[in-house]
Amino acid sequence: MNEYLVIRVPKGIASQEFRDYPSRSHGDVRELTLPWDGEAVERLRVLRQRLGATDIQLAYYSWSRKVEFAAGDLDVHRFFLWRPRACIEPPGHTCGTTFDDSNACARCGSGRARVGPLILKSAPKRSQMAKTLVYDELIVSEQFALRLSSLGLKGFSLSEVVFRSRSSRISTWYSLDVETEPLRIGVGTEFGDDPIRRRLGFGACRECRRLRGLNLISSVRVAPPAALLGDVWLSDAYEGLREGELYPSRLICVSRHFVDAAVKEGEPLASFEPVHIAEGNRTNA
Numbered sequence: 704m705n706e707y708l709v710i711r712v713p714k715g716i717a718s719q720e721f722r723d724y725p726s727r728s729h730g731d732v733r734e735l736t737l738p739w740d741g742e743a744v745e746r747l748r749v750l751r752q753r754l755g756a757t758d759i760q761l762a763y764y765s766w767s768r769k770v771e772f773a774a775g776d777l778d779v780h781r782f783f784l785w786r787p788r789a790c791i792e793p794p795g796h797t798c799g800t801t802f803d804d805s806n807a808c809a810r811c812g813s814g815r816a817r818v819g820p821l822i823l824k825s826a827p828k829r830s831q832m833a834k835t836l837v838y839d840e841l842i843v844s845e846q847f848a849l850r851l852s853s854l855g856l857k858g859f860s861l862s863e864v865v866f867r868s869r870s871s872r873i874s875t876w877y878s879l880d881v882e883t884e885p886l887r888i889g890v891g892t893e894f895g896d897d898p899i900r901r902r903l904g905f906g907a908c909r910e911c912r913r914l915r916g917l918n919l920i921s922s923v924r925v926a927p928p929a930a931l932l933g934d935v936w937l938s939d940a941y942e943g944l945r946e947g948e949l950y951p952s953r954l955i956c957v958s959r960h961f962v963d964a965a966v967k968e969g970e971p972l973a974s975f976e977p978v979h980i981a982e983g984n985r986t987n988a
């Protein structure tokens with residue numbers, strides 16, 4: 704399993720400092736792929752300090768985590784973090800979906816529960832599955848829903864999405880509503896601003912302690928649930944922020960059977976990342 708930091712930096716910085724690493728051009732910006740915990744990331748950290756905190760955009764623009772693993776790795780892991788590739792806007796709460804806020808944090812909004820159907824304005828054009836800007840708001844096509852049902856995958860229910868658009872071209876989509884016990888995020892899972900500055904806990908909510916930070920900035924460790932029934936789970940911890948159309952989201956974890964089914968429907972294997980199990984002091988890879 705190989706872990707990478709995919710990061711966009713100005714062309715000049717890429718050619719001066721990171722000539723030896725794979726990169727792709729996007730106009731004046733280069734997208735670099737660096738080993739996640741390597742010397743190159745440390746060099747970027749030093750470079751950022753040299754340029755000064757106020758000039759952060761001179762060093763890099765955006766980043767993401769990429770994990771490469773072989774299909775054989777599917778057999779050795781129980782859980783996989785899923786970052787659905789397709790994203791649709793706007794999220795349910797701006798389209799008329801109603802929520803019960805009685806357990807929600809007044810400060811960060813985490814913990815609210817949807818009441819009634821998920822109401823949206825649009826569906827993905829090509830993908831069979833997608834998230835909204837609220838990352839744990841998941842929808843699946845009728846085709847993918849049928850595959851999940853025929854395989855007997857468990858731990859969720861499917862409820863039909865209501866579309867506010869009058870377009871008759873939107874086919875049937877389902878909200879994938881997770882019903883399993885939340886997975887407890889374990890020690891060693893890091894949340895913060897980004898993997899360069901590594902301000903751990905940046906953006907966490909002091910009010911509820913459910914929102915652990917702006918972004919997940921490490922691999923994930925979970926405590927296994929008492930009963931391992933199901934194929935989809937949400938984490939007890941939230942990441943993200945409450946701003947505009949954004950709400951904090953939980954991490955989505957799925958079983959290898961779910962990964963297999965999703966990949967058969969066109970979701971890239973790169974949308975998944977093995978999750979480590981934390982059991983007391985013992986951990987397995």
Ligand SMILES: [Zn+2]
Pocket residue numbers: 808809810811812813908909910911912913914
């Ligand atoms: Zn909160």
